[in-house]
Amino acid sequence: MTGEILIQQPGNSVVTDLGRTRGPRFGLPVNGALDQYSARAANILAGNLDNHPLVEITALDFRMKATTDILIAVTGAPLTLTVGGRPASQWEPVSVRAGESVSLRGIHRGLRAYLAIHGSVEAETLLGSAAPDTVVGFGLQLKEGTTLLTRRSVGPVRQPYFDLPLFRLGLERPSMGSDLLVDVTDGPDVAEFGESGELLFTTEYAVSGRSNHIGLRLGGELPERTTTGEVLSRGVPVGAVEVPSREELLVLHRGRGVTAGYPVLAVVTSTGLDVLAQARPGDKVRFRKTTVAEATAVHRRSRAQLETLRESVNTVFGLLGIGCRPQWQDLPVAACS
Amino acid sequence: MSVLTASPTEIYESGDSAVRVVAISEASEQNWLTVHGLANWLENCGAEGLHGAVPTYDSVLVEFDPLLVSARQVRAFVKLGLLELAHADESAKAPREFDVPVVYGGGYGPDLERVAEHQGISVEEVIRLHIEKTYTVRCLGAPAGSPMMDGPAFPKPVPRLKDPRLSVPAGAVSVAGRQAVIAPAMAPGGWCVIGQTPFSVLNIRREPLVPYKPGDILRFRQIRPEEFSDYAGLELEPLEPGVQP
Known part of the structure; x- marks a missing residue:
């Protein structure tokens, strides 16, 4: 089921992705999410492909609400995340009910946050990318009242007891500071x-x-x-x-x-x-x-962590039936005890 | 069939996701053919992990995904590409020609008189030299796929503005150093603007976004200010072969 996301307070936010890798040969910069690790992590935590369009929020507070139940993940700089007024965790999947406000406030110790929505949002593309390009005048800068079409609704996934956080996927967060x-x-x-x-x-x-x-x-x-x-x-x-x-x-x-x-x-x-x-x-x-060799090794290690995260997310989402039929009934009884 | 002898090259590390290949022969035309031929080959070789190649005058920046290929593997691709150039048939790629109407001076070319004064020639002479030349698009540059071209036969190189403009309109026709360019999109700029074309150059609803590519031919033609609006909304398009403007 598709739905809409209504931007209530845009701050400084855009819809972007990992960038326009085909751009440079045509004289266009690659652009895209500036913190690629956080952007990839947000999409993986939301059960998306790494390159799906997501929201990049720079420095200022941001608020939105959805017309359907959705699943989101927020990564990047530390901030105060609330859903329907309740505190929620960054760097974990978060379930949002229709009508609840999602609020990102007080970005600190860093500058940019990433918000991915399970199933992603509809976005125009230029040379295969939704990333804004300010020079050629392409891209979606969010404004108060902007609506984004979501591609997939996810029923509420919530711990029945005291609303404790349901997911503990334990991804290594990049260190931030001044x-x-x-x-x-x-x-x-x-x-x-x-x-x-x-x-x-x-x-x-x-x-x-x-x-x-x-x-x-x-x-x-x-x-x-x-x-x-x-x-x-x-x-x-x-x-x-x-x-x-x-x-x-x-x-x-x-x-x-x-x-x-x-x-x-x-x-x-x-x-x-x-x-x-x-x-x-x-x-x-x-x-x-x-050295280039050492830099490549470090980069590959960090991407390997994201691959491990992807496997965990696939397993958990598969069991819960997010994006597919629930599979927890298929588990042997012993595994659930 | 014309066969290219590739210039000798040097390859420089440029971070974990790019290498710079520089053609180092004494012949600048051969260097330019080498880096553009190599860029085309790399674009079409289908190697996984290669994002693309940005060729300019004597160099090409090859960008890649360091997760899928290493800088060392990319060097091997480059060397293979350079060997393959000797077998490439360049004759199939006949250049297309573009006719570019320009209003010179006044509000359209605020730096025309400054350029004339610096060159020690008349404004009319600057315009004549600019129109006289047949330009080859050397590469696509910033911003937005600007056609970078070797400049007119001015007596000396044109200095850049001391205070770059915060905004130069789309269609601005500029010169700097020994180079000439048209601005496809509004952007800041430090080049001397001597005129403006009414044609729209950039179209982000079309692929490619600009109509010319490296190797194509451009000619400028003077029009009167009152003719500017006659071209409103028209896009720069290649001439039909054999047709005179």
């Missing part, structure tokens, strides 16, 4: 910075308020290019660390312009980009050098 450690690998143009490139690893940088999904601006001691001359425009990777001015370090994130003419000093790792996605203005950032 002192961030970000892993980088040497960039393709590291040689152009000579010895001053080492400043990147000995300086504590402060996140500027002018940071956004395109890039983070960081104040602190700046490495300096030792070569001169125009650089031909080249494709720049997400995570590129550049020094475009004498004022700030620029770390490009998923909304970055696809080509640019600045030398790339270093590149933030995939997991480091998730850390930066949660950086608040004023937070401190230190960079740590790693």
Whole structure:
């Protein structure tokens, strides 16, 4: 059964997904959820595919209600989650009855939260992705009164005794706070910075308020290019660390312009980009050098945790009949005792 | 059948999800053909985990999913692609041509006089040099698939604006350094805007979103300001082969 979600207080929220991987070849940035781990986790906890459209909520409070019973999961930065006025857990599936308000308040120690709805929501796509692109004017920025069509209703799943949380899936949550450690690998143009490139690893940088999904601006001691001359425009990777001015370090994130003419000093790792996605203005950032091989290993370990989570969710949802016929009757009696 | 001799290349690590391949021969045309040929090959090779390739002038950024392939495997794909280029038939891809009407100067090209003054030539001469050239789209750049082209035969490179504009309208025709471009979408910009085309370039309801691709040919043509509205709502489209504008 389909239903509607009514946005009562949008804060700063959009419908997005994991990004437009086919975009860069056409000159469009990849965009999509800035904290990819949290976005994937939210969708997995809601029983969705990783790349299903979900809501990204940045910094400000958010409230919505649904016309049908739904199942949701909220991940990302710590916040106060209530459903129908009752406290509910982040990083676990949460059952919501028709008409109940879902409220996300007081995002802290991080910047972005993710809200996935079982069965996902209807969203237009561009080059295969629902992710907003502010430059070409595509995407769904939520406003008060926006309605989202949900694809699947889920009957109430609730602990009959005292409404204790039903799920304890125990996913490792990313650590958050105001002192961030970000892993980088040497960039393709590291040689152009000579010895001053080492400043990147000995300086504590402060996140500027002018940071956004395109890039983070960081104040602190700046490495300096030792070569001169125009650089031909080249494709720049997400995570590129550049020094475009004498004022700030620029770390490009998923909304970055696809080509640019600045030398790339270093590149933030995939997991480091998730850390930066949660950086608040004023937070401190230190960079740590790693290798591509080590960064890949760390990334693969974190994705393996999500695969374990997916298996747990599939098992639990299968037993409860979420998205399928309940299977708990099929269990041998001994398993239930 | 024209056969391309690929330029020698260097491959640079660019994080855990991309590598940069740079063509390093002395011949810039050969480098450009090499990186675009390689990008096309990578797009079509069907390797799992390759997101895509972003070719520009002498380099191509190859993006991939580090869960499915490693940087080392991607290097192997790149080397295979470069070998395959020698067998690719480039003759099938005849460039398409585009006619781009432009209103120069005034509110349409606020930097036209500044460019003329810096070059030490007249405004009319700037326009003449801009129209005279036949442009090849070198690559699609930011923002929104802008056609990056080698610039007109001006006496010297055009400096970028000291204070970039917060907003440059769609259709803006600009120059900077030794390059020329049209803006498909409104965006901030530091290039000198010398004119504007009334054609709409970007259409997000269509795929591809912009009508040209690297290798296609563009020519600019001057129109009067009062003609601008005659083109309202029209999209930039390739000319029929053999048709003169």
